[in-house]
Amino acid sequence: MAKLVMGELTWPELAAELEHIKVALVPVGSCEQHGPNTTFITDAARASAYAERLAERCGNKVVVFPCVTYGLSLHHMDFPGTVTLRVETMMNLLEDIGVSIAKHGIKKILFLNAHGGNFPALEGAVINLKQLHGVDAYWSAVGSEISLGGLTGLPKLIGHACEVETSSALYLCPEVVREERVPGILQDSMLTRDSFVKGGGAWSWKNDASLNGALGDARKATWEIGKEMTEASLEYMEKIVDEIIARP
Numbered sequence: 001m002a003k004l005v006m007g008e009l010t011w012p013e014l015a016a017e018l019e020h021i022k023v024a025l026v027p028v029g030s031c032e033q034h035g036p037n038t039t040f041i042t043d044a045a046r047a048s049a050y051a052e053r054l055a056e057r058c059g060n061k062v063v064v065f066p067c068v069t070y071g072l073s074l075h076h077m078d079f080p081g082t083v084t085l086r087v088e089t090m091m092n093l094l095e096d097i098g099v100s101i102a103k104h105g106i107k108k109i110l111f112l113n114a115h116g117g118n119f120p121a122l123e124g125a126v127i128n129l130k131q132l133h134g135v136d137a138y139w140s141a142v143g144s145e146i147s148l149g150g151l152t153g154l155p156k157l158i159g160h161a162c163e164v165e166t167s168s169a170l171y172l173c174p175e176v177v178r179e180e181r182v183p184g185i186l187q188d189s190m191l192t193r194d195s196f197v198k199g200g201g202a203w204s205w206k207n208d209a210s211l212n213g214a215l216g217d218a219r220k221a222t223w224e225i226g227k228e229m230t231e232a233s234l235e236y237m238e239k240i241v242d243e244i245i246a247r248p
């Protein structure tokens with residue numbers, strides 16, 4: 001099915017499709033260190049590719065907007081190159097995007113997020129969009145709702161630049177993955193310290209999670225695992241899009 005993507009459309013072309021479009025898909029990523037194996041745009045590239053694959057399934061009832069390529073990465077600032085927004089900056093950014101899209105008649109927004117640290121801003125923006133602006137907004141992770149496929153014996157710490165995320169990247173955006181890969185240098189203190197609190201920004205990555213910025217063992221990542229996880233997630237998300245459309 002033909003997909004609608006803003007980067008490939010002029011305004012008259014979009015205007016001609018507006019009556020069919022029910023949901024705007026907005027990918028959300030980060031500019032954040034991903035260890036020695038995957039590049040800074042890993043989350044943004046995964047979110048964008050995921051959104052386009054979902055659009056291929058959904059056809060002209062959805063349109064993919066350009067990715068939000070910066071996110072909440074305060075906890076990764078020990079590594080050179082990471083850029084972070086403040087929570088309020090990101091909330092305002094997401095809210096402005098949602099309000100703008102709704103003004104043009106697409107009243108339902110689904111943010112597709114590939115970076116766990118963004119949760120607080122997404123939650124706040126979605127609440128504000130609904131309650132203050134009457135925009136039917138939602139957000140979802142782009143893979144965590146599915147099983148971990150053929151992965152067994154997963155270590156305690158995964159979720160960032162690990163075998164799971166790297167498999168996802170190998171399937172969705174292989175250009176961000178290095179061919180030669182090394183395992184993460186894990187720090188257990190994140191799991192054992194008494195003062196552990198929820199929230200990605202509440203701890204420092206280098207001291208608490210991994211010395212080289214990677215969790216797990218990205219050498220175990222494969223295209224096949226990425227395909228299994230991603231296609232299962234897309235199948236689920238396709239139903240979610242229909243549920244969102246059906247909601248009053």
Ligand SMILES: [Zn+2]
Binds near residue numbers: 042114115160161165
């Ligand atoms: Zn990531």
